[in-house]
Amino acid sequence: MDRFTWLVTGGVVSLVVIGLAAATWLRGREAPPDLRTPAGVVLAYALAERRGDPQTAWDLLAPSAQARTDHDRFLARAGSVGGGDREYLTTEDERIDLDGASVVLVQTSIGSGGLFGSSSYTNRTTVRLTRQGADWRIVVPPDDYFFASPKP
Numbered sequence: 001m002d003r004f005t006w007l008v009t010g011g012v013v014s015l016v017v018i019g020l021a022a023a024t025w026l027r028g029r030e031a032p033p034d035l036r037t038p039a040g041v042v043l044a045y046a047l048a049e050r051r052g053d054p055q056t057a058w059d060l061l062a063p064s065a066q067a068r069t070d071h072d073r074f075l076a077r078a079g080s081v082g083g084g085d086r087e088y089l090t091t092e093d094e095r096i097d098l099d100g101a102s103v104v105l106v107q108t109s110i111g112s113g114g115l116f117g118s119s120s121y122t123n124r125t126t127v128r129l130t131r132q133g134a135d136w137r138i139v140v141p142p143d144d145y146f147f148a149s150p151k152p
Contacts, residue, residue, distance in 0.1 A: 038101035038129045039091040041136045045127075046089050046105055049143070054078035062130050062137035078143070092124075100130040105142045 001009075033047065034040035041060055048056035054075040058066065066074075093104040107123045128140035 035135070037094070038096065038136045039094045039103045041129060041138065042103045042105050042127045042142070043089060043091055045138055046107070046142060049078050050087065050089070060138055061141065062132060062139045064130075065137075065139055065141060100128060100139065101136065103127050103129065107142075 033043040035044060045057050045060045048054070048060070054077075057078050058071065058074055088108045088110070090106045090108075091103050092106055093102075095102050103126070105125050105127055107125075109121045109123075110119075125142040126140075127138060127142050129136045130139050131137075
């Protein structure tokens with residue numbers, strides 16, 4: 001190879017290494033969700049479940065939602081959810097009205113690369129919230145199936 005080819009190849013490899021290092025360093029450094037907004041509360045709830053922190057998720061529920069299940073049962077179920085590194089969470093379509101708010105939680109799971117590349121799956125769930133004083137709390141969570149069985 002001539003000198004020009006070596007320079008181009010070296011430049012491309014350097015850019016790839018810098019990009020990977022930046023992505024690794026910046027990953028996980030996103031700002032925490034803003035709990036003063038409905039979208040922030042929904043995102044914090046979903047992140048708490050993904051991290052295996054069901055108590056934080058429980059604390060973001062409205063008392064009416066908490067009354068629909070047993071605390072210990074919720075902690076056991078929500079603590080086993082875990083999303084993993086290949087799941088991305090976002091929110092969209094935040095709507096605030098007189099009765100509360102609704103937010104669409106978007107969960108995108110990236111599959112492993114196969115013969116034809118990677119696949120992804122996106123799930124959108126509408127979450128309902130209400131005001132509790134100055135705070136927003138979740139009335140209908142994205143995982144309402146946790147509340148399907150009656151309280152003992």
